[in-house]
Amino acid sequence: MNTVRVRFAPSPTGYLHVGGARTALFNWLFARQHRGVFVLRIEDTDLARSTEEATQAILDSLEYLGLDWDEGPRKGGSFGPYFQSERLHLYRQYVEKLMEQGRAYKCYCTPEELDQRREEQIKRGEATHYDRHCLHLSPEERAQYEAEGRSYAIRFKALDEGVTEVDDLIRGKVRFDNTAQVDDFVIVKSDGMPTYNFAVVVDDALMGITHVIRGEDHLSNTPKQIQIYQALGFPVPQFAHIPMILGSDRALLSKRHGATSVMQFKEDGYLPAAMVNYLALLGWSYDDAQTIFSIPELVEKFSLEKVSKNPAVFDMQKLEWMNGVYIRELTLEELLAEVLPFWQKAGFVPGEITPELKGYCLRILKELQPRMKLLAEAVELARYFFTDDYQYNQEAVAKVLTKPRTEEILQYLAEVVAGAQELQEEELKPLFKQGMEKFGVKMGDLMQPLRVAVTGTNVSPGIYEVLALLGRERVLERIERTIKMLKERS
RNA sequence: GCCCCCAUCGUCUAGCGGCCUAGGACAUCGCCCUCUCACGGCGAAGACACCGGUUCAAAUCCGGUUGGGGGUGCCA
Numbered sequence: 001m002n003t004v005r006v007r008f009a010p011s012p013t014g015y016l017h018v019g020g021a022r023t024a025l026f027n028w029l030f031a032r033q034h035r036g037v038f039v040l041r042i043e044d045t046d047l048a049r050s051t052e053e054a055t056q057a058i059l060d061s062l063e064y065l066g067l068d069w070d071e072g073p074r075k076g077g078s079f080g081p082y083f084q085s086e087r088l089h090l091y092r093q094y095v096e097k098l099m100e101q102g103r104a105y106k107c108y109c110t111p112e113e114l115d116q117r118r119e120e121q122i123k124r125g126e127a128t129h130y131d132r133h134c135l136h137l138s139p140e141e142r143a144q145y146e147a148e149g150r151s152y153a154i155r156f157k158a159l160d161e162g163v164t165e166v167d168d169l170i171r172g173k174v175r176f177d178n179t180a181q182v183d184d185f186v187i188v189k190s191d192g193m194p195t196y197n198f199a200v201v202v203d204d205a206l207m208g209i210t211h212v213i214r215g216e217d218h219l220s221n222t223p224k225q226i227q228i229y230q231a232l233g234f235p236v237p238q239f240a241h242i243p244m245i246l247g248s249d250r251a252l253l254s255k256r257h258g259a260t261s262v263m264q265f266k267e268d269g270y271l272p273a274a275m276v277n278y279l280a281l282l283g284w285s286y287d288d289a290q291t292i293f294s295i296p297e298l299v300e301k302f303s304l305e306k307v308s309k310n311p312a313v314f315d316m317q318k319l320e321w322m323n324g325v326y327i328r329e330l331t332l333e334e335l336l337a338e339v340l341p342f343w344q345k346a347g348f349v350p351g352e353i354t355p356e357l358k359g360y361c362l363r364i365l366k367e368l369q370p371r372m373k374l375l376a377e378a379v380e381l382a383r384y385f386f387t388d389d390y391q392y393n394q395e396a397v398a399k400v401l402t403k404p405r406t407e408e409i410l411q412y413l414a415e416v417v418a419g420a421q422e423l424q425e426e427e428l429k430p431l432f433k434q435g436m437e438k439f440g441v442k443m444g445d446l447m448q449p450l451r452v453a454v455t456g457t458n459v460s461p462g463i464y465e466v467l468a469l470l471g472r473e474r475v476l477e478r479i480e481r482t483i484k485m486l487k488e489r490s
Numbered sequence: 491g492c493c494c495c496c497a498u499c500g501u502c503u504a505g506c507g508g509c510c511u512a513g514g515a516c517a518u519c520g521c522c523c524u525c526u527c528a529c530g531g532c533g534a535a536g537a538c539a540c541c542g543g544u545u546c547a548a549a550u551c552c553g554g555u556u557g558g559g560g561g562u563g564c565c566a
Contacts, residue, residue, distance in 0.1 A: 011566045046565055111564070118562095127492040128562055153564045171495070181493055181562090189564040196566045220494050220561035243496080243559090250558065281502065281515090288504035291515050308496095308503075311559055315501050318516040328529075370529040400526090432525090447525035459527045 004036025005210050008062075008069070009200065011043040012054035015261040016061035018314060019215065019245045019253060022279045026242055027213045028067045029280070029302040039207055040072030042083045043200070045193045050085075061262035066272050066295065071207075079207040084199050091194040094202050094232055095154060095187065103231045104187060106152040107134040108145040129183035130155065154188035156198070156228065164223035169211075169240040169304045176223040185224055201225045205234035213240045213304070216311075240304050243283050244311045253314050260314075269342065269375025270319070274326040278319045282312045292325060324373040332362045335369060339378045346379045348386035360385075363469055367461035384455045385469060388478075392485070396458035400448040407483055409439055413450050414479045417472060425464040453482035 008024040010016065016024075031038035040062070044050035059073060071077025081087055098104035107130075118128045135157065137145075145152075159178045166174045176182065187198035194202070204212060219241045229236045247257035259265060265275060273295060280298050281291065284307050293301065327335065336358070343349045349357060364385050368378060383390050400406075416431045417423065435446050447463045454475055460466055467475055 009566085013566075043566060049565075107564090109564095114564090122491045125491055129492090151564095155564095166494095174494070176494075183562090186564050191564080193564085195564070200566085215560090216495065217560055218566090223494095241495085246559075248501085252559075278502095283502090285503055288514050291502090310496050312503090313501055315516065318502070321516055324529090368528095371527070373528095396526095442525090444525055451526065457526090461527085463525055 002210060004031060004034040005039060005208050006031050006036060006213055007039035007041050007204070007207065007209050008067075009041040009043050009203075010058050011046060011049075012051060012058060013046060013049040014054055015263060016058045017253070017260040018262065018265075018279065019260075020058075021061065021065060021067075021262050021275075022245060022282055023213065023215055023242065024062060024067050025065070025276060025279050026284070026302075026304075026307070028069075029298055030211065030213060030304065031070075032299045033302055036210075037070045038068075039077070039079070039209070040069035040075075040082065041203060041207070042073060043196065044083055044085045045196070045199055047191065047193065057263060061266075064262065064266050064272055065276055084194070084203065087199075087203065088192070088194075090206065091188070091199055091202055095194075095198075098156065098187075098231060099154070101231065103157045104154050105135055105157060105184075106142075107155045107184075107186070108137075108142075108150045108152045109133055110150070127180055127183075130185070132184055135184065151190040153186045153190045155184040156187045156224075156231070158182045158184050158224070158227055164226050166219070166222045166226065166239055168219070169238055170307050171219070171241060171309060174219065174222075178223070178227075181220075182223050182227060187228075197221055197224050198228060201228040201232070201234070204237060205229065205232070209237050211238045211240060213242065216241045216244050240307070242307055243309060245282060246311050246313045248313060248315075250311075250313065257314070258316065267376070269338075269377065270323050271326045271330075271338065271375070274319070274323040277326070278322050282314065283308050292322075320373045327372050327375070328369060330369075332365050332369070335365050336361055338375050339365065342375055342379050343382070343386070346383075346386075348379075348382065360469075367465050367469070371461070384457075384460075388474070390456045392452070392482075393457045396452045396456070400452050400458055401482070401486060403445070403449075405439055406449050407486055409435070409441075409446060409449055410453055410479050410483050410486075412438070413446065413453075414476055414483075417467070417475050417479070420472075423464070423467040423472060423475070428464060428467070450479075454478045 006027040008020075008027050010020055010024075028038050030036070040059075042055055042058075044055070055073070062069070069075060071079060072082045095104060114130075117131060117133075121128050134152075134155070159182065162178050164176050164178055164182065166176070168174055185197060186195050188194055203209075222239060222241075226236055228234075245253045247253045249257075253260055259268065262275075276295055276298070277293055280293060280302070284302065286293070286301050286306065330338070340349065340353075340361075343361070344351060349361065353361070364382055365378075368381050371381060372378060412435050413432075416428065416435070420427055420431070432443065432446055436443060439445070448458055451460055451463055451466070452458055454470060455466060470478075
């Protein structure tokens with residue numbers, strides 16, 4: 001039985017975005033399900049745009065998502081090197097082979113000349129194909145170009161008749177007319193670096209890749225690659241082209257649609273399991289009922305056959321909802337571990353926390369858990385639990401602290417709190433009810449002013465829980481402070 | 491321009507000729523719970539792009555139109 005070998009091959013020209021992450025995920029799921037090998041290869045043949053930082057960011061992003069690779073950077077493997085820039089000797093070897101076979105030739109045309117001829121072709125309504133100017137060079141012309149010191153690229157001599165068929169696992173058989181669709185494309189740039197369409201074939205073949213799972217943007221280039229496989233005598237792998245991810249305006253997802261960098265999602269507080277679950281559902285589905293899938297479950301249930309053919313719009317709201325679902329599934333201990341870095345960064349808690357402080361944090365999280373969609377929200381939601389240095393929300397003040405007898409009510413509540421044995425619902429509720437009667441108001445008319453007084457906002461967990469968490473001293477202090485503020489205002 | 495892919499609620503999708511007066515999820519709206527906000531529960535509204543065929547029967551098959559996406563690069 002042949003082992004499944006798949007790969008994710010990003011180019012380190014920027015951060016890993018959600019589209020790339022989804023491609024990596026589908027490859028990873030496929031590999032894990034088939035107990036195959038997931039290879040990570042860095043396609044850094046674009047000298048001008050590739051950076052070391054981008055490579056690191058991509059690796060970090062994959063690790064955050066939990067998409068571990070079996071071969072590749074930081075890991076090694078017996079099919080390396082895993083950076084294309086270190087595989088130049090291999091490409092050179094296969095270029096020579098093609099040249100010897102007469103399937104590749106030097107092209108001295110300049111970019112300017114090429115552009116000009118391309119425009120003329122469009123003007124004439126023709127397909128924009130290389131006109132094979134340099135394939136038919138006479139020895140004299142060649143010598144002339146060499147004498148001029150022109151640099152050259154190397155082009156693949158494509159088939160000029162028949163069709164090349166791509167047998168795609170998701171789209172079925174797709175036929176491309178060789179005459180109309182595949183021209184003599186460049187395989188080695190004038191700087192000596194291989195182009196994508198060439199390097200990808202050599203690498204996938206040499207690395208024993210059995211299934212090429214990648215974005216649909218690569219479908220149109222696949223016939224070119226198949227011709228290379230055939231010219232070099234390599235077995236052609238199985239292809240699976242997955243649909244693109246679009247923004248809300250149905251244009252290809254990009255930075256201008258907001259957060260698209262995987263690391264940004266990490267910083268905003270998305271749980272890896274939620275990201276993976278959401279990404280899996282972008283282009284794949286299982287049945288008509290299930291939307292929440294654990295990672296092991298995805299490994300078990302994923303299949304290329306169920307991958308959709310149409311592009312998917314990235315829906316941030318659904319991702320947020322899903323993240324909330326995953327947050328609610330965590331134990332408080334687990335949630336604390338996730339939230340702690342955010343609270344530390346905000347200066348709420350020190351790097352090392354005492355058991356006592358930890359207990360306090362857990363009690364806070366118990367209240368926050370059903371209210372959180374993002375881990376980062378835990379900072380603003382918990383601010384008044386950790387510091388007195390918070391602002392009154394002015395809308396809240398205007399809405400609930402401007403009623404006639406507010407100061408009296410707050411004064412009454414302060415007395416209740418001061419006199420209570422313990423700040424808990426059982427004891428407080430009857431006293432609050434007495435207040436209702438005393439002032440002839442509804443429960444909300446007591447609780448909302450109290451809420452704004454002790455939290456600065458009109459939105460918080462249940463007031464009894466908030467009071468218990470804050471403790472008598474802070475509650476009284478804050479009520480006093482609020483009354484003072486109201487007096488100064490009037 | 492030329493080539494390729496795609497087309498079910500606003501969004502992600504189920505559906506692979508009769509089970510569909512089209513199912514689920516997010517979002518929206520309403521009700522319940524209730525001290526606010528969430529969570530949770532219940533309910534509503536909401537789609538087969540269009541036109542032709544094939545068939546006893548089409549969201550499902552075929553053709554066309556329209557629309558969207560991709561490719562066409564000495565980027566990947």
